[in-house]
Amino acid sequence: MSPLVVSSAYLLLAAVSAAAEVSVDDACPSSLVTSVNRFYLQVYDGTCFHFVVNYRRTFEDATEQCLKDGGLLAMPKTPAVNDFLAKQSFEHYGAINEMWIGLNDQSSEGQYVWSDDNPLEWSHFARGNGPTSYWILQQFEDCVALDPLDGLWHDFMCKEDMISASFGSEPKKSYICQYSVAPEPSLVDGGK
Ligand SMILES: [Ca+2]
Numbered sequence: 001m002s003p004l005v006v007s008s009a010y011l012l013l014a015a016v017s018a019a020a021e022v023s024v025d026d027a028c029p030s031s032l033v034t035s036v037n038r039f040y041l042q043v044y045d046g047t048c049f050h051f052v053v054n055y056r057r058t059f060e061d062a063t064e065q066c067l068k069d070g071g072l073l074a075m076p077k078t079p080a081v082n083d084f085l086a087k088q089s090f091e092h093y094g095a096i097n098e099m100w101i102g103l104n105d106q107s108s109e110g111q112y113v114w115s116d117d118n119p120l121e122w123s124h125f126a127r128g129n130g131p132t133s134y135w136i137l138q139q140f141e142d143c144v145a146l147d148p149l150d151g152l153w154h155d156f157m158c159k160e161d162m163i164s165a166s167f168g169s170e171p172k173k174s175y176i177c178q179y180s181v182a183p184e185p186s187l188v189d190g191g192k
Helices: 003-020 059-068 079-092 135-140 162-166
Strands: 041-044 047-057 099-104 143-146 153-156 173-179
Touching: 041 079, 047 059, 047 079, 047 099, 059 099, 059 173, 079 143
Parallel strands: 099 173
Antiparallel strands: 041 047, 047 173, 099 143, 143 153
């Protein structure tokens, strides 16, 4: 192909992908899209992700913070989403410590559920974590965090209490929230 044809093809591809892209303004809650926050918001596959790298919270407090703006702790249910979250956390935000994601087995030991109450299908636990950690540890470690360096999941104690203190565990971590794309205003008011 001539260089002209090749560059035209690239232009066309760029135009098509630009049309399919959803902007932060379209996908994220307007209460979140502030000049300070904007850098920490990203859209992937139509979902708004908020990388909260500068605050550390317990799993419960992080969950509440996401809920405040109508979201949930992030749910990397596929390798693609998981890779995106890990890569962005490390390469874009410089995060090197594990970040809470919306996965836990607090209700029933060994039965991991996502923050939208759906059961775990694809999983990405690091060796010796989650179902393969020591049995006694499994009873105490019920909340899951993503390692930005390799995208693997680790289970930790969820709360700050005497047990976590005696294990030297640090239950306050950075975290990632996710938000569904806001519906089009025209759909909300019936197209009027
Ligand atoms: Ca557990």
